[in-house]
Amino acid sequence: MARRIRPMILGGALSAIALAVVLVTPLVIVVGAAFVPTASLGISSEEWVAGAGAGRAFRYVLDTYGHHLAVSFEVALVAGALAIALGAPAGLSIALAGRRRAARVLETLLTLPLAVPGLAAAVALLGAYPGRGGDLGLLVVGHVLYTLPYAARTVGEAARAQELDRVLEAARTLGAGRRHRFRLVAWPALRRALGSAALVALAVSWGEFNVTFLLATPSSGTFPTALYLTYTTNSFPVAAAATTLLLAGLVPLVLLALKVGAEPEQGA
Amino acid sequence: MRIALDQIRVDFPGHRALDGVSAEVASGTVTAVIGPSGAGKSSLLGVLSGLIAPDGGAVRFDDEDVTSWPAERRRLGVVFQELRLFDFLSGRDNVGFAPRVEGAAAGERQRRVAEALALVRAEKFADRPARVLSGGERQRIALARALAMRPRALLLDEPFAALDAELRRNLRDELRALIARLGLTALLVTHDRDDAFALASRLIVLRDGRVEQAGDAAALYRSPASEFVATLLGEAMLLPIAARDGDRAQALGQWIAVTGSGSRAVLRPDALEIVAEGGGWPAQLVDARFAGSRWRLTLVGPDGHSLTALTDELPAAGARVAVRPRGPVHTV
Numbered sequence: 001m002a003r004r005i006r007p008m009i010l011g012g013a014l015s016a017i018a019l020a021v022v023l024v025t026p027l028v029i030v031v032g033a034a035f036v037p038t039a040s041l042g043i044s045s046e047e048w049v050a051g052a053g054a055g056r057a058f059r060y061v062l063d064t065y066g067h068h069l070a071v072s073f074e075v076a077l078v079a080g081a082l083a084i085a086l087g088a089p090a091g092l093s094i095a096l097a098g099r100r101r102a103a104r105v106l107e108t109l110l111t112l113p114l115a116v117p118g119l120a121a122a123v124a125l126l127g128a129y130p131g132r133g134g135d136l137g138l139l140v141v142g143h144v145l146y147t148l149p150y151a152a153r154t155v156g157e158a159a160r161a162q163e164l165d166r167v168l169e170a171a172r173t174l175g176a177g178r179r180h181r182f183r184l185v186a187w188p189a190l191r192r193a194l195g196s197a198a199l200v201a202l203a204v205s206w207g208e209f210n211v212t213f214l215l216a217t218p219s220s221g222t223f224p225t226a227l228y229l230t231y232t233t234n235s236f237p238v239a240a241a242a243t244t245l246l247l248a249g250l251v252p253l254v255l256l257a258l259k260v261g262a263e264p265e266q267g268a
Numbered sequence: 269m270r271i272a273l274d275q276i277r278v279d280f281p282g283h284r285a286l287d288g289v290s291a292e293v294a295s296g297t298v299t300a301v302i303g304p305s306g307a308g309k310s311s312l313l314g315v316l317s318g319l320i321a322p323d324g325g326a327v328r329f330d331d332e333d334v335t336s337w338p339a340e341r342r343r344l345g346v347v348f349q350e351l352r353l354f355d356f357l358s359g360r361d362n363v364g365f366a367p368r369v370e371g372a373a374a375g376e377r378q379r380r381v382a383e384a385l386a387l388v389r390a391e392k393f394a395d396r397p398a399r400v401l402s403g404g405e406r407q408r409i410a411l412a413r414a415l416a417m418r419p420r421a422l423l424l425d426e427p428f429a430a431l432d433a434e435l436r437r438n439l440r441d442e443l444r445a446l447i448a449r450l451g452l453t454a455l456l457v458t459h460d461r462d463d464a465f466a467l468a469s470r471l472i473v474l475r476d477g478r479v480e481q482a483g484d485a486a487a488l489y490r491s492p493a494s495e496f497v498a499t500l501l502g503e504a505m506l507l508p509i510a511a512r513d514g515d516r517a518q519a520l521g522q523w524i525a526v527t528g529s530g531s532r533a534v535l536r537p538d539a540l541e542i543v544a545e546g547g548g549w550p551a552q553l554v555d556a557r558f559a560g561s562r563w564r565l566t567l568v569g570p571d572g573h574s575l576t577a578l579t580d581e582l583p584a585a586g587a588r589v590a591v592r593p594r595g596p597v598h599t600v
Binding site for chain 2: 162163166167169170171172173174175176177180184185188189
């Protein structure tokens with residue numbers, strides 16, 4: 001007998017597909033513009049002046065803004081590492097603290113940066129550390145402000161979902177001291193969440209623009225600031241090529257983070 | 269191993285969970301701690317297992333004071349209500365957790381795991397990930413995990429709460445036989461009197477963080493110290509005593525044999541019998557239901573008192589009968 005699909009599920013699926021189309025279409029057009037003449041996409045734009053071919057636009061972007069890619073890579077790595085090093089223990093501590101008031105306050109404080117506009121956060125950082133504008137260290141701090149909440153939440157949610165506090169108690173009754181509890185219980189229970197959190201942190205830092213825009217100088221900016229420059233000073237195909245390069249780094253990170261986060265834990 | 273609790277006190281913000289609890293679990297026996305939600309059962313289990321540090325009092329294993337020992341040093345096999353299996357491990361690796369932590373050699377570890385799995389008949393599904401096991405399978409793995417550590421005693425926290433009735437009965441019987449075979453000391457924490465009576469020979473009744481009554485399970489059922497214990501341990505009808513004359517008391521206009529010195533008689537449905545008119549309290553049958561092995565009769569007695577009796581025979585519908593206790597009735 002053929003299985004009937006419930007109307008609610010069907011409706012939800014159609015809505016999800018429609019939403020995906022709405023979200024993905026602009027990206028497809030921008031990426032497409034990096035490879036085909038913009039006129040064929042219905043976009044009126046100044047074409048690449050020095051000859052045809054997508055490779056030319058990419059080469060131009062890499063020649064002109066290549067060092068911004070390197071800065072992005074460095075900043076994302078350091079900010080991601082710091083987010084994990086600081087955020088994961090914080091998220092875990094909050095989850096293990098349960099409903100304690102202090103834990104809830106700390107969680108709110110950790111999440112707060114996500115609600116603050118990047119420009120405001122950047123201004124606050126410049127105010128707090130005057131004379132450090134353009135400093136790569138301050139730029140990393142700015143990125144950590146936005147990557148750390150993701151790391152803390154991802155790890156904290158994984159710990160809550162697996163009731164790690166209770167499971168660790170069970171391990172204690174089975175004779176496990178701190179070392180064994182970490183190595184045999186906490187680590188295997190959270191390693192995928194940590195991986196996922198690290199990838200999300202890298203992705204957030206890789207795509208971060210607002211904080212960087214104010215904290216970086218033209219030479220120390222990350223690739224999204226270069227992207228901004230391409231949109232303001234270059235033709236659309238060049239901007240599209242830069243966008244494609246940004247997405248080439250971002251999309252695999254996000255997909256991998258989703259895959260890592262979705263798979264169940266296996267073995268200790 | 270004998271377990272003794274001496275004047276245990278546990279304070280949580282805003283309330284006292286345990287208030288001077290003293291109790292003993294004799295070596296090789298199964299004792300049940302029973303009480304309603306909020307009575308302090310989980311706190312008591314936490315104190316015993318070492319997961320909760322008491323604010324006062326002492327815990328002793330045999331004659332050794334272990335109050336300050338952390339949970340990891342106590343070697344008590346705890347089966348938690350929610351089981352708390354390591355879902356990222358297989359059933360077998362869950363069972364092997366304690367031997368691994370102890371640093372047992374691989375061969376020794378495998379032997380202990382195999383023994384524990386065999387004891388609870390869990391070999392068939394032990395190699396599957398714990399997270400995909402059914403409720404009953406998880407229950408067996410949790411028990412095997414506790415047994416594989418060769419515990420000094422077993423602590424069982426509502427171990428059958430999540431199981432359906434038949435599985436619950438089967439596992440209860442198996443656990444009872446297993447504990448007896450291994451000669452283990454065990455403490456069962458439950459709010460379910462069926463679990464308590466099925467597994468334990470002794471009961472500790474907790475109420476609002478205090479011991480209301482403790483002793484032999486059958487004695488507590490027959491001679492509860494209070495109305496609270498009487499109704500917690502079984503269905504009970506409480507009849508007011510109008511007059512006393514030594515071991516006899518007048519209730520609902522009839523003189524009956526009583527024990528205890530209370531003002532209310534505790535009548536259990538299974539302690540009532542139907543007799544010919546004139547032989548006891550006059551009553552009229554208003555409802556009868558077959559309760560599996562016996563009939564559950566609802567009768568209206570003197571002054572409109574509702575009486576419930578479990579009997580082998582079914583009187584005719586609407587029949588006027590008489591009801592009397594089979595033996596002396598305890599008073600509270």
